[in-house]
Amino acid sequence: MTQKVRVRFAPSPTGPLHIGGVRTALFNYLFAKKHKGDFILRIEDTDQNRFVEGAEQYIVDSLNWCGIPFDEGPSSPTAKGNTLGKYGPYRQSERKHLYKKFALDLIEKGKAYYAFDTAEKLDFHRNDHEKKGKTFIYNWHNRLKLDNSLSMTPEEVQRRIDAGEEYVIRFLTPPDEKLHLKDIIRGDIEIDTNTLDDKVLFKSDGMPTYHLANIVDDHLMEISHVIRGEEWLPSLALHQQLYDAFGWQAPQFAHLPLIMKPVGKGKLSKRDGEKGGFPVFPLSWNESVGYREAGYFPEAVVNFLALLGWNPGTEQELFTLEELVDSFSLERVHKSGARFDPDKTKWYNQQYMHQKDDATLAEAFQLHLKEKEITSTSNDYVQKVVSLIKDRATFVSDFWELGDYFFVAPTKYDEKAVKKQWKDDTQEIMQNLASFIDGITDFSSENVELEVKKWISEKELSFGKVMPPLRLVLVGDMKGPHIFDIMALIGKEESLERINKAISALA
Ligand code: GLU
Numbered sequence: 001m002t003q004k005v006r007v008r009f010a011p012s013p014t015g016p017l018h019i020g021g022v023r024t025a026l027f028n029y030l031f032a033k034k035h036k037g038d039f040i041l042r043i044e045d046t047d048q049n050r051f052v053e054g055a056e057q058y059i060v061d062s063l064n065w066c067g068i069p070f071d072e073g074p075s076s077p078t079a080k081g082n083t084l085g086k087y088g089p090y091r092q093s094e095r096k097h098l099y100k101k102f103a104l105d106l107i108e109k110g111k112a113y114y115a116f117d118t119a120e121k122l123d124f125h126r127n128d129h130e131k132k133g134k135t136f137i138y139n140w141h142n143r144l145k146l147d148n149s150l151s152m153t154p155e156e157v158q159r160r161i162d163a164g165e166e167y168v169i170r171f172l173t174p175p176d177e178k179l180h181l182k183d184i185i186r187g188d189i190e191i192d193t194n195t196l197d198d199k200v201l202f203k204s205d206g207m208p209t210y211h212l213a214n215i216v217d218d219h220l221m222e223i224s225h226v227i228r229g230e231e232w233l234p235s236l237a238l239h240q241q242l243y244d245a246f247g248w249q250a251p252q253f254a255h256l257p258l259i260m261k262p263v264g265k266g267k268l269s270k271r272d273g274e275k276g277g278f279p280v281f282p283l284s285w286n287e288s289v290g291y292r293e294a295g296y297f298p299e300a301v302v303n304f305l306a307l308l309g310w311n312p313g314t315e316q317e318l319f320t321l322e323e324l325v326d327s328f329s330l331e332r333v334h335k336s337g338a339r340f341d342p343d344k345t346k347w348y349n350q351q352y353m354h355q356k357d358d359a360t361l362a363e364a365f366q367l368h369l370k371e372k373e374i375t376s377t378s379n380d381y382v383q384k385v386v387s388l389i390k391d392r393a394t395f396v397s398d399f400w401e402l403g404d405y406f407f408v409a410p411t412k413y414d415e416k417a418v419k420k421q422w423k424d425d426t427q428e429i430m431q432n433l434a435s436f437i438d439g440i441t442d443f444s445s446e447n448v449e450l451e452v453k454k455w456i457s458e459k460e461l462s463f464g465k466v467m468p469p470l471r472l473v474l475v476g477d478m479k480g481p482h483i484f485d486i487m488a489l490i491g492k493e494e495s496l497e498r499i500n501k502a503i504s505a506l507a
Contacts, residue, residue: 003224005037009063009070010214010228012044013055016285017062020229020259020268023305027256028227029068030306030328037224041073042217043091046207056091062282066298067321087221092213099208102216102246103169103201107149111245112201114167115148116160137197140175169202171211171238171245181236184225184254184330191237199238211235215242218251227254227330254330257309260337268340278342295395297356300348309338318351350394358383364396372400374407381406384489388481402479406489409498410476413506417478421468422506429465430473434499437492445488452484473502 009025011017017025032039041063043056056074063070072085089095106112115138122136125146129136136142143150148170149157161167177193201212208216218226233255243250259268262276270288273280282301283290291301303319311334312319312327319327353361362382369377389402436455440448456466471483474495480486487495 004222005032005035006040006222006224007032007037007227008040008042008218008221008223010042010044010217011059012047012050012210013052013059014047014050015052015055016281016283016288016290017059018268018270019280019282019291019301019305021059022062022066022282022301023259023308024227024229024256025063026066026068026302026305027310027328027330027333029070030324031225031227031330032071033325034328038071038085039068040085040087040221040223041070041090042221043074043093044210044213045091045093046096046210046213048093048205048207058283058285065282065292066302068302092208092217095213095217096207098220099213099216100202100206103208103212106171106201106245107169109245110172112169112171113149113198114157114161115146115170115198115200116165116167117147118166121147138170139173139197140194143198166204168200168204170198171201171242173198173238173241179237179240181240182253183233183236184252185257185333186233186255186335189236193237193241196237201242211238211242215239215246219243219246219248223251225252225254225330227256230255230258254333257334258337259308260339262340262342267337272340276342278345295397296345296349297352300345300352303352304345304348308340309334318348346394353390353393353395356390358387358390361386361390361396361399365399368397368400369407372407377407381489388485388489392481405475405480406486409494409501410474412476413472413502414477417468417472418506421472421478423465425465426469427503427507429461430469430499430503432459433466433470434496434503437499438496440492443488443492445482445484448487449484470499473506474498 007028009021009028011021011025029039031037041060043059045051045056060073070084072087073090074088075084084090103112107114122138125142126136138146145151150172173193173196175194179191179193181189181191183189199211200209202208217223236253236255239253240250260266261268261272268280270280273288279289279291279294279296281288281290282292284293292298299320302321302324303317306319306324306328307317310328310332313332316327359379362379362385365382365386366379369375369382385403385406386399389399392402393399433452433455437448437452440451452466456463467483468478471478471480474483474486474490490498
């Protein structure tokens with residue numbers, strides 16, 4: 001590769017970024033960094049009708065949260081004109097003055113033409129064709145019968161333009177050609193130009209269409225590789241023809257496979273997320289909960305997205321971002337759709353949970369504790385709790401469910417467990433155990449365990465008569481880590497209080 005690698009993620013700010021979009025950004029980032037290249041964010045906002053307030057900020061926030069920063073792009077989603085990098089502006093709406101001359105240049109070269117057909121006329125043709133069971137396509141077949149500069153004299157064209165008539169500029173698809181397109185992931189693709197329509201390049205509102213702006217910008221920004229979703233594959237023929245028409249070197253293309261529904265056919269949608277109770281957006285957007293808010297770690301999201309449609313060629317499943325950069329290659333991206341597995345995303349989060357240090361997790365848990373109005377607990381205590389329960393958790397939000405009894409004494413006891421564990425002699429055993437525990441001075445987990453076990457055998461009791469009821473009275477049900485760890489952490493006084501409280505409650 002001689003040309004510097006420069007890739008771009010080019011979303012349209014029409015709503016929240018779907019995780020498929022995040023994966024496209026991630027693959028661009030990995031490819032750029034692997035080849036010591038640049039990763040560019042370009043905002044494709046030429047379609048003003050579909051513009052959604054806040055969507056650009058959402059895109060930037062999502063990339064930042066995932067830890068995949070761009071080297072060039074709009075430097076601030078709110079400040080117009082500010083750019084990071086020398087190929088700006090990176091918002092197409094701020095580049096609109098640039099495009100028309102390229103469209104006119106193609107007309108000059110005989111590769112594009114003016115079309116004056118009104119929306120009503122085109123609708124008429126569409127309906128007329130439909131009635132005959134056909135589909136109307138603006139192409140070689142009928143372009144000479146329509147209102148355009150190919151079917152009228154240059155004088156007539158000029159007269160209409162001078163009179164201020166609305167027009168669009170269309171690409172003139174050459175007939176009877178076989179296009180040979182290349183895609184890094186999909187290999188060679190052959191397209192017959194007779195199947196293509198003359199796409200609009202420049203609209204009557206003075207804005208370029210996606211196709212023109214995209215090609216012009218990729219050229220001016222010296223993009224070396226276009227890595228984007230499979231849904232853009234049908235546009236490749238036009239894009240390649242546009243590069244050829246301008247006489248420009250086209251970038252290399254790689255179309256990523258779709259992310260598919262967990263079950264059934266088709267592309268993963270927002271509805272699948274709602275039905276299956278999993279996020280499809282990186283961050284929350286209106287009423288849709290994002291991965292961040294659902295408690296996922298960004299590293300887990302990046303890791304599972306990387307393996308959706310790409311494989312490293314080994315059994316390795318856990319990758320840091322640096323390892324992904326090292327191992328990534330477009331050649332290992334699959335052609336076929338990647339099925340989305342919500343359970344696997346949870347598994348990833350669990351793996352990252354285990355890797356996190358207790359201090360970090362405790363800090364995150366403190367936020368949840370605050371919501372429960374538990375504020376007096378020391379960070380050290382919360383860290384110890386976390387170290388005991390994190391192995392069973394998938395999310396930080398599970399900590400409360402798993403370890404609420406570390407912060408508040410049980411107010412009720414699981415009925416089933418009571419029925420099973422609380423026998424006629426349990427009350428007396430617990431009373432005796434309480435007096436014994438009161439006498440223990442070294443309240444470390446190891447020592448309490450040693451002493452209590454000794455006491456059980458001296459009293460010739462079975463473990464089953466003592467340990468399950470002890471857990472029940474301390475925790476409220478049968479869950480939790482090693483019971484002596486719990487006792488050591490909540491302390492002697494609290495342990496005794498809970499035993500005594502249960503004795504009277506269950507008497
Ligand atoms: N603006 C297009 C989109 O929304 C970009 C497609 C491309 O990468 O060429 O995805």
